[in-house]
Amino acid sequence: MALSGGGADTDYFSFSIKELTEGIFAMNTNPEVAKMFQAFLKKIPIGFTSLQDEERSRTIVISGIEELGSGCKATERQAHVEGKVNEVFDALDIECRPVTVFRLGKWDGARPRLVKVVLPSKTHWATALANAYRLRSTGLANIHIRRSMTLEERRREFQLRQEARELNKGLPHRQWVVYKGELKKVSDLPARQIPGNFGPPRFSA
CATH class of the missing domain: 3.30.70.330 (RRM (RNA recognition motif) domain)
Incomplete structure (x- = not known):
């Protein structure tokens, strides 16, 4: 997780507390600021993160x-x-x-x-x-x-889609898709999920 690449248009509100915290620590070079931020984090109610997840x-x-x-x-x-x-x-x-x-x-x-x-x-x-x-x-x-996914989940989803595209190259029909966060063969999917059967679009490739 690195926030240093973010620009003026970066939507930091879409980042989780964990992602923001890791990014701030990675970018900060002042040890006193790091100590102050650690103290600040301890004062945040433990339930706040769980509410965000909920x-x-x-x-x-x-x-x-x-x-x-x-x-x-x-x-x-x-x-x-x-x-x-x-x-x-x-x-x-x-x-x-x-x-x-x-x-x-x-x-x-x-x-x-x-x-x-x-x-x-x-x-x-x-x-x-x-x-x-x-x-x-x-x-x-x-x-x-x-x-809705965290930044880490979106990155993993993107990587899996890239893998699926590589595996599908040169094939007459798409055989690999990303389904529920995992790389799957179309033949292993439930019937409603197979592309063309109008199943819920929980896969990508």
Whole structure:
């Protein structure tokens, strides 16, 4: 974990406390600051990290939701993304109001930003992931859903996707995918998860 490569656009709010702590210690060169920071960490309630983990356990990240241009007001963009999330909820048959909906990072116009959605319960979260395959048959095939992950988990996911791509090179059909955080052969997946069977998109390659 190294925060030294982060720039002005780095979204530090998406980092876990562990990731931020490791990055700060790695970048700091003042021993007194290190001592002060260690003392500060001991004063943070132990339950704070568990609360953060609990929220992540009912959070989804949505990609592919179109975004209004910079000429629109911030409140208009927020209302727009909330409306789009409601359309996704209808497709997923999720009957609840999200706790929080917001886009990650700063608007740059290059591509739509990811949308983070905190759900009120783990049950709603599980329903969202289980019903994600429905997006393909409701005109929302360009929208994808995944669970919220820490930076370390995202890095591992990226590495696994790279491995899957290498293994699939030269093959007539895709045989390797990333499924539930592991590299798997398509033939070993449950029937609903096999690409083309409209199963929940919990794999990538």
